[in-house]
Amino acid sequence: MSSDQIIESVAYIREQSELTPTIAIVLGSGLGNFADELPDRTAISTSDIPHYPISTVEGHQGKLVFALLGKKPILAFQGRTHFYESNTLDTVLYPVRLAHELGIKTLIVTNAAGGLNRTFSNGDLMILTDQINFTFQRALDFPAHEKSSAVTYPLDLIDKAERAAAANGIVVRKGVYVGLKGPSYETAAEVELCARLG
Numbered sequence: 001m002s003s004d005q006i007i008e009s010v011a012y013i014r015e016q017s018e019l020t021p022t023i024a025i026v027l028g029s030g031l032g033n034f035a036d037e038l039p040d041r042t043a044i045s046t047s048d049i050p051h052y053p054i055s056t057v058e059g060h061q062g063k064l065v066f067a068l069l070g071k072k073p074i075l076a077f078q079g080r081t082h083f084y085e086s087n088t089l090d091t092v093l094y095p096v097r098l099a100h101e102l103g104i105k106t107l108i109v110t111n112a113a114g115g116l117n118r119t120f121s122n123g124d125l126m127i128l129t130d131q132i133n134f135t136f137q138r139a140l141d142f143p144a145h146e147k148s149s150a151v152t153y154p155l156d157l158i159d160k161a162e163r164a165a166a167a168n169g170i171v172v173r174k175g176v177y178v179g180l181k182g183p184s185y186e187t188a189a190e191v192e193l194c195a196r197l198g
Helices: 003-016 089-101 155-167 188-197
Strands: 023-027 042-045 063-069 072-078 106-109 125-133 172-179
Touching (some): 003 089, 072 089, 125 155, 155 172
Parallel strands (some): 023 072, 023 106, 125 172
Antiparallel strands (some): 042 063, 063 072
């Protein structure tokens, strides 16, 4: 992936929507319909965007949706490309780098994942407070100005999410996300290992 490719993708997107959001949300499995409910939306098929990676996983629609949520412009990614679809970080990170180039400052990422905490129930919502990277992949090819020493989960955003959930009577949990390559399920021993790591 080159910066020229990102520039070409951005140029195409700018022709489709005049909104300039600073907040984006990646809609994971089961959440894609959220973007369909946004009023006055502009949906761009990712297959029309130059150089944009195509998702092959069912339920990932492959659209970028520009819309207003309340009075704030947002960008919603309906679907994403998983690491196991391409086995390259460039493909997985392309939408993130594109979002950055579009002016996104806050990226909210959602997904459907299994849980290891036995006090949780099926369908519980969990706010991530940290992560363990068991993909053993590192984004070493980030341009110098994009390098960061660590992925962060800002406490102010976690607090806002908790307050919003409480105000709407939604129970949320907090925990650490373990990133694994997939697409196969882990063995019982691997699951136990992850649970012991906390």
